[in-house]
Amino acid sequence: MEGKLASLRIALWGASGRMGEAVLDCLGEQSEMSLVAAVVSEGSTWRGRLLRERFPSAPAEQRFLCARDCPPCDLILDFSGAAGFAEALSTALRFGAALVSGSTGLSRQDEERLEQASARIPVLWAANFSLGLIVLLALAEQAAAWLSDFDVELLDLHHRGKRDAPSGTARALGEAVIRAKESQGCHARAVFQREGARGEGEVGMVSLRGGDAVGEHRLFLLGKGERLELAHQVSDRRVFARGALRAASCLAGRPPGRYRLESMLPSLVGPVELDRVGSRPV
Ligand SMILES: NC(=O)c1ccc[n+]([C@@H]2O[C@H](COP(=O)([O-])OP(=O)(O)OC[C@H]3O[C@@H](n4cnc5c(N)ncnc54)[C@H](OP(=O)(O)O)[C@@H]3O)[C@@H](O)[C@H]2O)c1
Structure with missing residues (x-):
């Protein structure tokens, strides 16, 4: 139909x-x-x-x-x-x-x-x-491609009752970043837990959980002498x-x-x- x-x-x-x-x-x-x-x-x-x-x-x-x-x-x-x-x-x-x-x-x-x-x-x-997040996904992919030599790390913050970590959205953002980096010939891989030094090409994801936070995602693009942050927060x-x-x-x-x-x-x-x-x- x-x-x-x-x-x-x-x-x-x-x-x-x-x-x-x-x-x-x-x-x-x-x-x-x-x-x-x-x-x-x-x-x-x-x-x-x-x-x-x-x-x-x-x-x-x-x-x-x-x-x-x-x-x-x-x-x-x-x-x-x-x-x-x-x-x-x-x-x-x-x-x-x-x-x-x-x-x-x-x-x-x-x-x-x-x-x-x-x-x-x-x-x-x-x-x-959320529409804002769809825009963030597109921006993240574009930014990671343009700044392909920057390190990228991700943070997601949610309420204490959330069952999965990292969030599905953080995974989607990580995949977008990895896709962008690979399109520029760079090696990239997601890392969900880190102890010790950061490895080459890692896209680290950190999940914070607590209180009643509805949902926040923050992407850090870290270069030499500068950094770009893209963030999205939902309060309702x-x-x-x-x-x-x-x-x-x-x-x-x-x-x-x-x-x-x-x-x-x-x-x-x-x-x-x-x-x-x-x-x-x-
Ligand atoms: N895509 C998005 O935009 C978006 C946004 C926010 C959250 N989420 C996701 O949506 C899901 C729900 O989030 P939430 O915060 O609402 O979680 P929640 O408060 O734990 O609600 C999930 C509900 O599902 C019910 N449930 C469990 N098994 C079921 C079954 N077999 N059949 C029908 N209902 C069942 C449970 O109720 P009973 O125990 O009463 O059955 C529970 O209250 C999570 O996976 C979360 O990550 C997605």
Whole structure:
């Protein structure tokens, strides 16, 4: 089915979590979307309870439910982390629904499953749904290519409850830097822990965790006698939620394939278009 759906039926995975809450907060802004399921894990303390307990504006009878009780939907929006991702994906395949996922800390097997699924359904995974971060990714790659003899180091700072380190975004930034350096014929490799001296070509990543910090990424390009810093900070999770909902509205109804958030950048100045990458038509 090509084009947008009149009313997009969304099932939200990880609905009881921090991101789930932000998405539920922002869903009211989307008149063309309706929430058909707020999905939690089988053993969740929220399973079976009314959404109204946490969200006074939720429909009277809507309850948190688990994957096997999820009704048919057009799109699954997944923020359940590595714990729920596989189930979100298999449910999307079962319904022929699109999948937008922001879950990080995925295993290699999860990534392979996502790639295979893109032959049957439209999928979009992004480590970070903020527009500022998409710009930072592009800037980081360009800066690392132009300043290819500078050393590059990365820092990510997140709240104490974050399960993965480095963050998915830090990994994506590191990959962009390594790609840029290799394009200039330089050897580069990511280093997640360091003891002792810095090795040649290392792109070091440091993860700080604590308090309620929503998310900060800082890239240091360190040269002789000068340094360039690129930084991005999020203070409100609804930035991610709105980005993910915007991606959802673009993705629904598209042909199967793997889509990239980067191509949403034109939406800052004009209509949104998504590029399809690595798709295998059914
Ligand atoms: N891409 C982005 O822009 C972006 C931004 C922020 C965060 N993230 C990522 O999004 C994920 C969630 O972050 P968060 O801060 O919201 O974490 P969180 O507060 O721990 O929420 C995750 C929720 O998923 C639920 N869950 C666990 N297993 C599940 C399953 N099998 N099915 C359905 N739900 C399940 C858990 O709830 P129950 O125990 O109640 O089931 C938990 O509350 C993380 O991977 C994080 O890194 C991405």
